Amino acid sequence: MIDAILDRKWLASLLFALLLIILWQCMDVFELLPSYVLSPWDILDALVATTVDGTLPLASVQSVLLQLSGFAVGAIAGVVLGLTAGVSRWAEDFIDPVVSLTYPLPKIALFPVVVIWFGYTDFSRALVIATSCFFPVFVNAYAGTRSIEPRLLWVARNADAGKARIFLQVILRAAMPAVSNGIRISLALSFILTYATETLGASAGGLGNMIEDGFNDLQYGPLWAGIVAFAILGLVADRIWGRLSALWTRGQLVEAMGRV
Amino acid sequence: MSEKVIDRVTSTTGQEPSTPSGYRAAESQRRWARRARRTVAVLLPFVVWWTLAEIANNRLFPGPIEVIATLVDVTADGTIWFHAQQTAQRGLTGLAIAVVGGVFLGVGMASVRWMDSVLEPLVSATYPIPKLALFPLLVLALGFGAESKIVMVTLECAYPVILTTYAATRGVDKHYLWLARNVGAGPLARFGIIMRATSTSMVATLRMALPIMLVIMVVTELISESRGLGYLLRRASSDFDPELTMAVVLLLAIVGFVLDRLVVLLGDFVGRWAGKVQL
Numbered sequence: 001m002i003d004a005i006l007d008r009k010w011l012a013s014l015l016f017a018l019l020l021i022i023l024w025q026c027m028d029v030f031e032l033l034p035s036y037v038l039s040p041w042d043i044l045d046a047l048v049a050t051t052v053d054g055t056l057p058l059a060s061v062q063s064v065l066l067q068l069s070g071f072a073v074g075a076i077a078g079v080v081l082g083l084t085a086g087v088s089r090w091a092e093d094f095i096d097p098v099v100s101l102t103y104p105l106p107k108i109a110l111f112p113v114v115v116i117w118f119g120y121t122d123f124s125r126a127l128v129i130a131t132s133c134f135f136p137v138f139v140n141a142y143a144g145t146r147s148i149e150p151r152l153l154w155v156a157r158n159a160d161a162g163k164a165r166i167f168l169q170v171i172l173r174a175a176m177p178a179v180s181n182g183i184r185i186s187l188a189l190s191f192i193l194t195y196a197t198e199t200l201g202a203s204a205g206g207l208g209n210m211i212e213d214g215f216n217d218l219q220y221g222p223l224w225a226g227i228v229a230f231a232i233l234g235l236v237a238d239r240i241w242g243r244l245s246a247l248w249t250r251g252q253l254v255e256a257m258g259r260v
Numbered sequence: 261m262s263e264k265v266i267d268r269v270t271s272t273t274g275q276e277p278s279t280p281s282g283y284r285a286a287e288s289q290r291r292w293a294r295r296a297r298r299t300v301a302v303l304l305p306f307v308v309w310w311t312l313a314e315i316a317n318n319r320l321f322p323g324p325i326e327v328i329a330t331l332v333d334v335t336a337d338g339t340i341w342f343h344a345q346q347t348a349q350r351g352l353t354g355l356a357i358a359v360v361g362g363v364f365l366g367v368g369m370a371s372v373r374w375m376d377s378v379l380e381p382l383v384s385a386t387y388p389i390p391k392l393a394l395f396p397l398l399v400l401a402l403g404f405g406a407e408s409k410i411v412m413v414t415l416e417c418a419y420p421v422i423l424t425t426y427a428a429t430r431g432v433d434k435h436y437l438w439l440a441r442n443v444g445a446g447p448l449a450r451f452g453i454i455m456r457a458t459s460t461s462m463v464a465t466l467r468m469a470l471p472i473m474l475v476i477m478v479v480t481e482l483i484s485e486s487r488g489l490g491y492l493l494r495r496a497s498s499d500f501d502p503e504l505t506m507a508v509v510l511l512l513a514i515v516g517f518v519l520d521r522l523v524v525l526l527g528d529f530v531g532r533w534a535g536k537v538q539l
Contacts, residue, residue, distance in 0.1 A: 013381035093297035104516030106474040112497030191390040215396040238388035
């Protein structure tokens, strides 16, 4: 019996998660939880309440728009520059040293600087999100292009393929798993930064602001609803990207970077 | 690693020197050209920044010289040391807990069956969730002080550590472990073998976790704190003091860079110890 459950990993972990949730609910019944920890049932209640009065959907849409605009700009710039640095030595010599120097800087630290110039606006927020998202994508696209199996290129050259053709049909496809991995890391990062930038500075709107307001006014319902909404958004975005990239990297070995 | 893909593609069609000495001269010339380009690449942003600042001539947009001077000032009078030390202390504590705990969990998940079944899907599923959103709850539970930040850093940094340790441990050659069991090695000795075999990917993980730690420290200190570099950033920004703000950013960049280099050095050391060279 136990063996059969342990064989199905999803079942075992699902049962474990259910057990935790039941335990959590029981703790609420026996009044062991502090006031700011809502029971799973109350969280569900808060989710429904904030959805019905429209605050949660509105905040989610605001957050997603901000996250998507920053992420898209950063990821596209990362892919383009990463591939360019990977295939051209000239571009590499100009881009790589600058990126290596700025890579370890926590990009969120730029937010207070950007705020001095543009204020606590969505433009400042998107700018910082884009800057942050650029780096993982660039590093992965660059490394992925550089570590292409040379035999693939020899075959392409042997078949008399031109530069453009080699780039489009060999390099781009071979670098795809690494690029997709970088984008996945950036996607997770973009939500963290969306939360961080929305929390800073009043009247930001979005889920981060909703959580912050709930915290300040001791409204634990909206606070938890915002946290759960962020979790769901992060999960869904990751799943969607997983599906999409599976289409493009079909038949290729996807190197696990922090993922199994 | 140094050979570029397109270069490799085009090198046979380009001009190739026929003699070995001619080849060597061309090679060294190429290397000098590269070094020159890379130096220009590092200096160029500073020159552009300086020029723009000169043109703008705006108090809100200081040039690199003013910013560096400010950084030297606040370093000399000691104000920044206190904050830097606070940030470093908490960040490194959180990171250390994340690494130790993450390694144990990762190795456990990879070698104990029920841990693998029960925990691995949960950890993978919760990985893309922005854990930072839990920070207000941590503040409610632990207060605005050091504890909530240390726990936050641990929470965010543990994930990459757990998952890479898990993958690396599963990748350990089973023959080593069978051999160890055969000669009667206990669990501790087997753990040592796993540590040795996975040490290079551990360092790679550390290199991944380090920037996460810095981000979380800065964010949590920006949100709520009266000490640390993040606090200094927020205060300087709301005082409309761009020179100090940028000086702190510059310091954070230096700290991040130095820490990253230290991990790379550690990687060399560990690589030699493990009998492999990586990083």
